[in-house]
Amino acid sequence: MRISTTWLRDYLKLDIPADELAEKIERTAVEVDGVIRPSEGLKKVVVGHVLECEPHPDSDHLHVCQVDVGEEEPLQIVCGAPNVAAGENVIVALPNSWIGDHTKIKKGKMRGIVSFGMLCALDELGFDEKLVPKEVADGIFILPADAVPGEPVFSYIGMDDEIIDLSITPNRGDMLSMNGTAHELAAIYDQKPTMPTVDLQESATDVAEDDLTVQVDADETDVPTYKMRLIKNVTVKPSPLWLQVRIWNAGMRPINNVVDATNYVLMQYGQPLHAFDYDQLTAGKINVRLAKEGEHLTTLDGEDRELLPTDLLICSDDQPICLAGAMGGLDTEVTDKTTTIALEGAVFDAVRIRKAAHNHDLHSEASMRYERGIDHGMTGTALDAAAAMIAELGDGTVAKGMAVGRDEDVQPVTVAITLSRINHVLGTELTNETVADIFKRLDFPTVVADDTFTVTVPSRRWDIHLPADLIEEVARLYGYDNLPATLPTGQPTIGKLNETQQVIRNSRKLMESAGLTQAISYSLTTAEKAHAFALHASELTNLDFPMSSERTALRLSLVSGLLDDLAYNNARKEHNVALYEEGRVFYSQPEEVRPVEVEHIAGAITGSMVKKSWGVAEQPVDFYQIKGIVASYLKSLALAEEVRYVANSDHAEMHPGRTANIYVGDQLVGFVGEVHPTTAKAYKVRETYVFELDLTALIALPKARQQYQPISKFPSMTRDVAMLIDDNVTNATIVALINQKGGAHLQDVQLFDVYNGSHVPDGKKSLAYTLTYQNQDATLVDEEVTQAFDKVLTALTDELGAEIR
Structure with missing residues (x-):
């Protein structure tokens, strides 16, 4: 709503700068987008009277005009407007004047005839073309006959006005009129507005x-x-x-x-x-x-x-x-x-x-x-x-x-409120006289009985019908700046992150230290992508009015969004990309009104995480590299129960032979593996490995007590063991057995060789492990280590059928 201050002065005595008036409106009533001064930046634009208008000798549409601009001699101005004529009052931009769009007008020649200035149309002064009357849209603007040549033109066409641009909120529709704005300002400045009267004959x-x-x-x-x-x-x-x-x-x-x-x-x-x-x-x-x-x-x-x-x-x-x-x-x-x-x-x-x-x-x-x-x-x-x-x-x-x-029988609304209620809500100590004066300034007829105000609200303020609305009116006109400010009371606490916030923040640091870059994907996606890579079964949460066909449902997994990000990078020749995202997925059940928001963390890697350089070749990412990142992250959470990786082929979007579900104890918390080649092709990405973890579940799981343990100052001893064993026996089974039988001083078990080639019988594989022993309190002797190591060899032979080599 554009409010003309000139028009406002028909209602009120306002000898106040427009900027100050705008600031007062913004503090008390509604927002102000700014103050518009149409003539700002314009200079030396005056009224001109066309004395003569002759056709240009070298043009079929130009005219040579002699224009009186209040000086001793008329100015010669060449003009191409079709409506220019002798006897008209026009807008003249003098030589060295400034008009709209910060354009300077100089003396010049048009088809060989000197022109001392310019005859202007409204849009050339900065008017929006949509506001120019149609009858002068293709020509210059004709001023009234009583315009005085040589005077500045701005007062004749309203450009000397100052216009306050209000941003009216939906509850203050009454201010979408000059009458409503005048009533508001009359209340602010404690004036009686002169409202328009209707003289209908x-x-x-x-x-x-x-x-x-x-x-x-x-x-x-x-x-x-x-x-x-x-x-x-x-x-x-x-x-x-x-x-x-x-x-x-x-x-x-x-x-x-x-x-x-x-x-x-x-x-x-x-x-x-x-x-x-x-x-x-x-x-x-x-x-x-x-x-x-x-x-x-x-x-x-x-x-x-x-x-x-x-x-x-x-x-x-x-x-x-x-x-x-x-x-x-x-x-x-x-x-x-x-x-x-x-x-x-x-x-x-x-x-x-x-x-x-x-x-x-x-x-x-x-x-x-x-x-x-x-x-x-x-x-x-x-x-x-x-x-x-x-x-x-x-x-x-x-x-x-x-x-x-x-027709409608419109009656004013009556609202009652007590002074004690007003003061209680506002934290003030206003008197009856102060509140009654505010209602008087608003032109709300009021009856006061003890501390109760019975206020009659006229139909022009249809937004007021509750006691709370009257409290707001009192607060506005009393002045928000005058309301007392108090600090909250209570026992102060030290601000810190809670456990969930701390885990999320640490998770980001750990992922970035592992070489992954954070990505942020849309929570909204297609129904097909929303179902893909879901860790748990759930119905979709669909939008009734989606912005586009690509944003119709809430996601059930973070991986699909990461694959879109990889595809975006691959399309721009970035083939070595490692991304992670921490965010929420949305599980919906038929009996639930709103979806359940669950924190997840996921990663996706394609290409190599090792930069190619002199003497160093790129190493394509594989299952064990991304599994190592996941294992390191889970170790940082200090989970009390054992973390297990179980091969799985149930994920339709994942490679059936290179995917594992991740369990903590018996609880499924995620998966890791390679994206199925068909899925990768659909997303337009190369060979890609991904993981996704239920972060909410991981945070809720019991944690092991973390305690400092000093590094042993005594030397360690190692033993190597190589064995032939059945193909169906997993590395995890072997490591678990070695740790079980290895004794109190066994510190680490590392697999360093896997062989399936010649000289190895069918159905068998050759594995080699290094076992590290170390005592925290004394130097180990060879006999002590050998005794513990022999127990491991016996267990491997008896329980797993291994053939020690």
Whole structure:
């Protein structure tokens, strides 16, 4: 909402700089986007009077003009505007002047003739082209006959105004009008506003039923008020300059005296109105109803629109002529040939208008006001004001009376509140006199009994109907800066991360120290990708109104998003990529209203994690490398139970022979392995290894007590063992047995050789391990180590059938 400070001064005595006024509005009422000064940056732009206008001798469209600019001699200016003529007052940019877009005008030559300046159109001064009247859109702007040559032009076209651009919140629709803003400022500055009065002169002839009949078929909640007036013998022509100035400074385009009058009243009262060409109506019949399936309407913008059953329509003899609250129809548009105006003033349901504006992409000044609400008690007054203005500007007459389709009995709202409640909520010690004065400044009639205020709220403030609303009004006008500020009381605590936050933060550090880079993917994806790589079974959480077909469901896994990130990098020739992501997945169950959000951590690696350099070749990532990253991470969590990796082929998106589920004790917490080649091809990535862990489950699992253990100062001893063993015996089984039988001083077991080639029988494999022994308190002797080592060899032979080599 653009508020003209010049227009405001018709209501209030405001000798206040615009910036200070804007700052006060922002502190007290609504946000202010800024203060607009149309003439800012313009210089040496004056009124000129065209004395002579001759065709350019070397051009078929240029004119050579002699222009009086208040100096001793007229200036010669070459102009190409088609509407330039002798005797007109025009806008002149003098030599060395500055006009719109920071353009400097200099003396120059056009087709060999010297031009001392420029005759300007409005858009050349910085006006938005959408605001320039159509009749001068292709030429220069003609000033009124009483404009004085040589004077600065800004006061004539409203560019000396200061305009405050308000950002109106949905609850303060009352400020979408000059009247509402004037009431607000009157309360802020404790003034009595001079509100506009309506001087309606009606003809002696009533609006007969034969002239105009109105019937409202829609529900009362959809159309609580619908009234019309008839204005006859109207001459449609351009509006006077003062009205055009007010219209374009409010951000609207002047059209003609009829449409401009309705827009002026819209800005003044906040009441949308619509003018119909009466002669285009069918026998003066108007009815209001909901649209029918398959109906069409061509609106004023020339678009043929298919109507929806939720649309409110204004019809003439049941034929659609206007989309209520949004835009009129082309067939009943007011034109230069119009002589009789049927003027509509109505109240429409905010939800209906909002849906229609959204469905048809017709967001207008009128629909914006209907959506936020209008003063139901001001419809008739606004209709009278517009009818009087149209009659005055168009030399017409207003028929006596209104055609009323439906009227509403609008009564003010009464709200009671106590002083003690106000002070309790605001933490103040206000007196009865202070609060009563605030309600008086708001122009809310108030009755005070003891400490109870019974406040009558006029219909112009439809946002107030609860005691809490009155408390807000008191706080606003008393001043938020004046409210006492107190620190919260209670036992202070040291701010720190909780266990979950600390684990998440440490997880990121560990992943980055392992060589992975953090990625952040969308939580929304397709249904197919949402199901892929899911660790646990779950239904999808689908969006009712997705932004695109690629963002329709909440993810069940992080891996699919990481694969999209790998594909993005691979498409840009980045083939060695290692990423991880910590984030939430969303499990949904039929009985749950909302999905359960679970923290996960996942990684994806493709290519090599070792950079190629002199003497060092790239080493493609394999299963054991990514498993090592996962094992190191799980070790850092100090889990109390054993971590197990169990080969698994149930994950459809994973390679069946290179994938393992991860268990802590008997609880499944994740998986690690290679992405199935078919899946990798679908995602457009190369050979890729991934893992995903349920971080929420890992945090909840019991942890082992971590205790410092000093490094032994005594030397260690090693023993190697090589064996032939059946192919179906896993490394984990062998290591577990060695640790079980290895004795108290066995510190480490490392597999250093695997062989399946020649000289090894079918169904067998050759494995070699190094066992490390060390005593914390003394030097081990050979006999002690040999005794423990022999127990391991015996166990391997007896329990696993190993053949020691």
